[in-house]
Amino acid sequence: xxxxxxxxxxxxxxxxxxxxxxxxxxxxxxxxxxxxxxxxxxxxxxxxxxxxxxxxxxxxxxxxxxxxxxxxxxxxxxxxxxxxxxxxxxxxxxxxxxxxxxxxxxxxxxxxxxxxxxxxxxxxxxxxxxxxxxxxxxxxxxxxxxxxxxxxxxxxxxxxxxxxxxxxxxxxxxxxxxxxxxxxxxxxxxxxxxxxxxxxxxxxxxxxxxxxxxxxxxxxxxxxxxxxxxxxxxxxxxxxxxxxxxxxxxxxxxxxxxxxxxxxxxxxxxxxxxxxxxxxxxxxxxxxxxxxxxxxxxxxxxxxxxxxxxxxxxxxxxxxxxxxxxxxxxxxxxxxxxxxxxxxxxxxxxxxxxxxxxxxxxxxxxxxxxxxxxxxxxxxxxxxxxxxxxxxxxxxxxxxxxxxxxxxxxxxxxxxxxxxxxxxxxxxxxxxxxxxxxxxxxxxxxxxxxxxxxxxxxxxxxxxxxxxxxxxxxxxxxxxxxxxxxxxxxxxxxxxxxxxxxxxxxxx
Amino acid sequence: xxxxxxxxxxxxxxxxxxxxxxxxxxxxxxxxxxxxxxxxxxxxxxxxxxxxxxxxxxxxxxxxxxxxxxxxxxxxxxxxxxxxxxxxxxxxxxxxxxxxxxxxxxxxxxxxxxxxxxxxxxxxxxxxxxxxxxxxxxxxxxxxxxxxxxxxxxxxxxxxxxxxxxxxxxxxxxxxxxxxxxxxxxxxxxxxxxxxxxxxxxxxxxxxxxxxxxxxxxxxxxxxxxxxxxxxxxxxxxxxxxxxxxxxxxxxxxxxxxxxxxxxxxxxxxxxxxxxxxxxxxxxxxxxxxxxxxxxxxxxxxxxxxxxxxxxxxxxxxxxxxxxxxxxxxxxxxxxxxxxxxxxxxxxxxxxxxxxxxxxxxxxxxxxxxxxxxxxxxxxxxxxxxxxxxxxxxxxxxxxxxxxxxxxxxxxxxxxxxxxxxxxxxxxxxxx
Numbered sequence: 001x002x003x004x005x006x007x008x009x010x011x012x013x014x015x016x017x018x019x020x021x022x023x024x025x026x027x028x029x030x031x032x033x034x035x036x037x038x039x040x041x042x043x044x045x046x047x048x049x050x051x052x053x054x055x056x057x058x059x060x061x062x063x064x065x066x067x068x069x070x071x072x073x074x075x076x077x078x079x080x081x082x083x084x085x086x087x088x089x090x091x092x093x094x095x096x097x098x099x100x101x102x103x104x105x106x107x108x109x110x111x112x113x114x115x116x117x118x119x120x121x122x123x124x125x126x127x128x129x130x131x132x133x134x135x136x137x138x139x140x141x142x143x144x145x146x147x148x149x150x151x152x153x154x155x156x157x158x159x160x161x162x163x164x165x166x167x168x169x170x171x172x173x174x175x176x177x178x179x180x181x182x183x184x185x186x187x188x189x190x191x192x193x194x195x196x197x198x199x200x201x202x203x204x205x206x207x208x209x210x211x212x213x214x215x216x217x218x219x220x221x222x223x224x225x226x227x228x229x230x231x232x233x234x235x236x237x238x239x240x241x242x243x244x245x246x247x248x249x250x251x252x253x254x255x256x257x258x259x260x261x262x263x264x265x266x267x268x269x270x271x272x273x274x275x276x277x278x279x280x281x282x283x284x285x286x287x288x289x290x291x292x293x294x295x296x297x298x299x300x301x302x303x304x305x306x307x308x309x310x311x312x313x314x315x316x317x318x319x320x321x322x323x324x325x326x327x328x329x330x331x332x333x334x335x336x337x338x339x340x341x342x343x344x345x346x347x348x349x350x351x352x353x354x355x356x357x358x359x360x361x362x363x364x365x366x367x368x369x370x371x372x373x374x375x376x377x378x379x380x381x382x383x384x385x386x387x388x389x390x391x392x393x394x395x396x397x398x399x400x401x402x403x404x405x406x407x408x409x410x411x412x413x414x415x416x417x418x419x420x421x422x423x424x425x426x427x428x429x430x431x432x433x434x435x436x437x438x439x440x441x442x443x444x445x446x447x448x449x450x451x452x453x454x455x456x457x458x459x460x461x462x463x464x465x466x467x468x469x470x471x472x473x474x475x476x477x478x479x480x481x482x483x484x485x486x487x488x489x490x491x492x493x494x495x496x497x498x499x500x501x502x503x504x505x506x507x508x
Numbered sequence: 509x510x511x512x513x514x515x516x517x518x519x520x521x522x523x524x525x526x527x528x529x530x531x532x533x534x535x536x537x538x539x540x541x542x543x544x545x546x547x548x549x550x551x552x553x554x555x556x557x558x559x560x561x562x563x564x565x566x567x568x569x570x571x572x573x574x575x576x577x578x579x580x581x582x583x584x585x586x587x588x589x590x591x592x593x594x595x596x597x598x599x600x601x602x603x604x605x606x607x608x609x610x611x612x613x614x615x616x617x618x619x620x621x622x623x624x625x626x627x628x629x630x631x632x633x634x635x636x637x638x639x640x641x642x643x644x645x646x647x648x649x650x651x652x653x654x655x656x657x658x659x660x661x662x663x664x665x666x667x668x669x670x671x672x673x674x675x676x677x678x679x680x681x682x683x684x685x686x687x688x689x690x691x692x693x694x695x696x697x698x699x700x701x702x703x704x705x706x707x708x709x710x711x712x713x714x715x716x717x718x719x720x721x722x723x724x725x726x727x728x729x730x731x732x733x734x735x736x737x738x739x740x741x742x743x744x745x746x747x748x749x750x751x752x753x754x755x756x757x758x759x760x761x762x763x764x765x766x767x768x769x770x771x772x773x774x775x776x777x778x779x780x781x782x783x784x785x786x787x788x789x790x791x792x793x794x795x796x797x798x799x800x801x802x803x804x805x806x807x808x809x810x811x812x813x814x815x816x817x818x819x820x821x822x823x824x825x826x827x828x829x830x831x832x833x834x835x836x837x838x839x840x841x842x843x844x845x846x847x848x849x850x851x852x853x854x855x856x857x858x859x860x861x862x863x864x865x866x867x868x869x870x871x872x873x874x875x876x877x878x879x880x881x882x883x884x885x886x887x888x889x890x891x892x893x894x895x896x897x898x899x900x901x902x903x904x905x906x907x908x909x910x911x912x913x914x915x916x917x918x919x920x921x922x923x924x925x926x927x928x929x930x931x932x933x934x935x936x937x938x939x940x
Contacts, residue, residue: 049818072820087815089808090931100808101819103801110800153819 001062001078001160002026003192008057010043017043018054019216025161025209030183030193032207032224034200036236036433037404040216041196045165048194049081050074061161075102080154084166086146088153090139095121097138098153124155128185144175151182162186163194168202172291173461173494180206198236199462200229214238237434243466245441248449250469253282256422256453257303262312262322264298271310272298274477282421285444285454287468287485289461291497295477296457297339300426303455304336305329317421330359332422335415335447337408339426339457345411348400352392353381355399356414380417388413389439405436412443423447426457441467461493475499532600539593539611546586546615549622554579558621559628563774571630572771578621585614620892623901634891635775640848642880642887643786644669647841648865649872649879650789651834656874657797658830659810659823660716661934663727665838666862667734668708672701672842674738677746677853680755680846690756697755697847702839708734709835713828720936735856742855750852757851758782758844780848782840786880789837793876806830810930813937823937838862860913867916873927882919889915 004024010017018040025031035041046052048059050068059066061077068074074081088097099117106113121134130148138146147167154162164183168176183206187193195207203210203224210222212235220235233241257280264273272295280286290296301307303314305326314322316332330336338344346355357366357377365376381395390409392402399410408428415423425444429437444467448454458464464471465488472482473496481496556578561571589611596602620629648665655662680697684690708730715726746753758780767777797803808816809826817823845861846853864886871885872878889912896908 050820051818070820071818075820081818083818085814087812087818089812089815091811092804092808096804097815100804100816101821103804105801109796110802112799112801112804157819 001192002060003079003161003194004060004063005044005048006058006060008044008047008054008059010040010047010052010054012043016216018047018057020057021213021216021218023211023218025192025194027160027192028187028190029208030187030195030206032203032210033194033196033213034198034203034210034232034236035196035213035219036198037431038215038433039213039236041213042165043216044213045081045163045194045196048074048079048163050079075157075159078158078160080157080159080162082147082150082154082162082164082167084169086143086150088138088146088149091137093137094132094134094141094149094152097149098156102157120156121152124152128155128182128189130155130182143170144172144178147171147175147179148182151186160190161192161194163196165196166198167195168197168199170292172498173490174498176202200232201462203232204229212236233434239435241434242438243434243462245438245445245466247445247467250284250448252284252469253451255279256282256317257455258313258315259303260313262299262302262314263310264295264302264307264312265310266298272477273302273309275312276474276477276479278472278479280422280453280455282451282453283448284469285448285456285467287464287471288455288457288474288479289464289468289471289493289497290457290459290474292459294474296426296474299474300336300339300424300455300457303329303424304334327359333418333420335420335423335425335452337411337415337423337425337428339430341404341407341411342400346399346407349398351396352385352390352399352402352410353377353395355410356381356384356395356417358414360418384410384413384417388443405432405439408432408436408440412440416443416447420447420452423452423454424457425455427459428456429458429460429463437463461490464488464493465490473497529600532596532602535604536593536597539589539596542611542615543586543590543593546582546589546618549618550579550582550586552579553577553582553622556621557626558624559626560631561628562771563630563632564770565768566774566778567632573628578618581614581618581621585611585618588614620896623896623903624899625901627899627901629895629899632771632774634888634895636779637891637894638884638887639776639779639783640887641890642883643780643782644841644844644861645865645868645886646786646880646883647782647789647837647844648862649868649883650793650876651837651841652866652869653793653797653874653876653879654806654830654837655834656869656930656933657806657810658827659813659930659932659935659937660713660827660831661723661727662709662712662831662834663724663863663866664708664712664730664734665834665865666858666860667727667731668705668835668838669842669845669862670734670738670856670858671708672705672839673844673846673857674741674842674853675704675839676701676843677753677755677846678741681752684754684756685751693756694758694847698840698843701843702836705839705842706832706835709831709833709838710828712835713831716831717824717827717936723934738853739855742853746853753852755847755851758848780844782844782848785840790876790880797876807930809937810933813932813935817937817939822939824939827937841865864912864916867919870927870929871919874929885919886912886915 006022007020008018009020021044033041043052047054050071050073066077068077089100095114095118098121104113104116105111118134125132130152132145132148132152167179171179183193197203207224210224210227212219212222212232214236222232229243233243259276259278262273262276263271266272274295276299288296298307302309305321305324305328309322312322313320316334319332321329342348360366361372366373378395385392385395388409390406390413392406399407423444428440444454444456456467468485470482470484471488471493472479473493475497476499483492554577557575558578558581559573559575561573564570564572592607592611595607596604648669651665652662676697679700680693683696684693687693712726712730715721716723760778760780763777767773797806805816805821805826809823813823845857868879868882868886871882893908893911897905
């Protein structure tokens with residue numbers, strides 16, 4: 001079916017989330033919707049799925065105007081949604097999770113007709129080659145399969161228009177390829193697809209048309225056959241951006257971080273880091289690539305003293321630190337940019353100035369005899385805001401009120417406010433816009449050139465390729481390969497991230 | 509050999525595994541110590557008779573008697589404990605929590621024998637009493653399961669039961685005075701108790717859903733309010749005008765045929781209707797929660813409300829309805845207290861039964877059948893306590909009365925271990 005949105009406007013208190021957005025997608029076509037966080041993609045999608053009502057504007061499906069008062073109306077109109085954060089009940093099995101909300105019942109008690117639902121799911125998964133075990137419990141499935149369950153959920157409701165929100169965010173490169181194949185086969189079968197993403201490569205790969213959103217408006221459209229990454233990036237940001245931060249060759253010095261045979265358990269006591277060996281030298285950036293959940297989080301926590309390893313050795317600047325706590329490690333000159341800045345990087349209800357001294361508040365010059373010297377705190381925080389170009393009304397603004405990019409700059413400013421010999425940056429640019437990514441990368445390269453050893457943990461291949469002097473790939477708690485930055489490509493990294501062993505020891 | 513392969517072959521047992529092994533050995537040693545202790549107690553009590561009897565057909569009729577000595581009972585306990593200890597020492601993976609019951613049951617029996625010190629005890633009363641006392645706890649647990657499965661914490665069960673008990677006593681008395689019809693009075697009492705408790709459930713839902721008040725705090729407010737209001741009513745009105753606190757009692761009902769089964773009949777099939785309703789409720793809720801569309805949606809609302817909301821399910825409506833239904837059930841449970849146990853309302857007569865119901869819910873892993881079995885454990889503790897008090901054993905009554913609560917603490921803190929409740933219980937849901 002043909003989908004058309006005309007002049008959709010949606011206002012939230014203080015924000016114009018969607019400003020007269022008009023887009024259209026023809027039957028059997030894939031429309032790639034590109035935009036940074038905060039560009040209005042999610043709002044538009046929620047309008048399309050009936051979760052929000054637009055303030056003005058019209059939605060046409062096959063030239064008939066439709067209004068969606070609630071999700072049911074959208075589903076009945078044939079719009080199916082695959083959410084970025086999967087909307088599946090973890091303790092249900094596939095049949096229950098797919099049928100939820102569209103259950104067939106077989107008697108007056110409302111007994112769920114499981115057999116009928118199961119039959120239909122098996123038929124659909126065979127027809128569209130969505131390989132899924134209908135009796136498996138959702139929480140036991142890998143994310144790639146969960147996504148297929150999400151797609152099945154939409155097909156089960158006979159959706160002709162499928163909206164995919166950042167569908168590749170949690171997938172391995174291989175799973176992403178499989179997803180593209182599924183999208184192409186669905187489109188060939190007549191399904192209209194809206195593919196929402198902030199990744200430039202994806203729209204170029206899979207879309208028939210591209211529309212770019214910026215600050216709630218349509219910034220432009222492009223033809224994937226002729227458009228380039230640079231053009232799309234500039235359109236997204238609204239100015240010329242550098243996709244790759246300029247950096248000279250690394251000048252590796254002595255070993256700063258050395259990890260030997262490290263084993264670390266996760267919260268469920270499963271072995272998450274399974275014998276990692278890694279050396280990082282002064283003046284180089286080692287990027288640790290891998291799909292989310294392959295032990296990177298626990299590795300970072302072990303290095304920074306947040307989690308005690310089971311066994312193995314960690315040395316930082318020649319000192320054995322595997323049994324140390326976070327403050328001791330931090331005092332060695334280790335900067336930690338945590339993975340989840342909202343949870344571990346900042347205290348949202350505290351001001352920028354207070355957040356700026358979180359790891360040094362107990363030391364001179366910020367405090368003497370347990371009393372804070374607020375004058376010095378304010379001076380230094382103001383300097384940090386200036387140096388790191390943090391866009392904020394004042395240093396007394398609550399950290400939680402800042403945009404994601406500015407929040408991350410506060411974290412980076414704090415971590416770099418004292419001399420560092422080692423930087424551990426976990427997902428340093430997750431959820432940031434292209435402009436902020438550029439800025440953070442620049443700062444990391446600066447630290448490298450000043451002689452620090454840098455570890456960047458990232459799930460984004462673009463980031464890993466852009467900044468890594470060496471790239472270590474983690475899979476199932478091990479480092480399955482270390483590549484020199486120049487030798488790494490999407491293809492060989494993708495293979496390693498999916499668990500293939502390749503290039504073992506190369507340039508290590 | 510690659511680094512990855514080396515890591516595999518050198519895989520150390522690790523801190524947690526070592527800890528598990530150590531704990532396993534400690535547990536094994538503890539079982540051994542208890543086995544020896546039981547043996548020692550056995551050696552001292554072979555001369556103490558243990559006599560347990562059962563009514564064959566009816567209360568006060570003929571009895572069937574089991575006679576042994578307390579020493580023999582301790583021998584059984586020693587053997588059972590030693591067996592569990594050996595199994596534990598053989599493997600660190602041993603599922604000791606389940607086997608704990610095998611060791612504990614003979615210990616409880618033997619301890620009982622010791623406390624009775626030769627006095628004969630009629631077990632029919634204890635077992636039938638366990639079922640009776642378990643009924644309100646089980647109902648409270650069902651109300652808790654309904655609420656938490658929908659995503660709402662419901663610690664206000666206690667207060668709803670208390671108010672239900674009070675309303676049932678007053679309405680039952682008034683209707684009985686006005687009409688003289690005991691059956692009508694009981695029905696009116698039960699229905700009004702359920703409706704008032706359902707209103708309190710609605711209040712909790714309104715506070716927790718509409719105003720997003722922390723559900724624990726909202727529940728506590730209702731509990732405190734219930735104590736205050738019922739205390740006021742009792743002290744100002746009921747204690748002076750006792751005719752308003754004399755509802756007709758609910759009597760035990762004999763189920764024809766089944767009640768004539770020797771020994772078992774008097775235990776299982778001579779009981780107040782509440783007990784039969786409690787059985788039925790377990791069966792109905794189990795079917796409804798796990799086999800119907802309603803149950804699927806209820807569980808989705810408690811596990812991952814956003815998943816339900818995005819497919820158009822009205823999560824808030826599910827939660828409102830679940831809390832109202834839970835209110836109806838807790839009102840019924842409350843009416844049991846004033847109609848079936850003492851035939852009057854007493855100050856704070858719930859005495860924690862709502863909370864014990866929640867403990868049963870957790871012990872039973874939020875499953876109706878499990879919660880019912882857990883309620884039986886608590887009912888048994890309560891019935892044993894009354895048996896010992898009646899027989900006048902040589903233990904301070906305060907200690908005897910604390911048995912059900914001690915059992916609750918031990919069960920929830922020690923035996924239950926890690927069970928997983930509905931993932932989103934207690935979290936408000938924002939519906940677009």
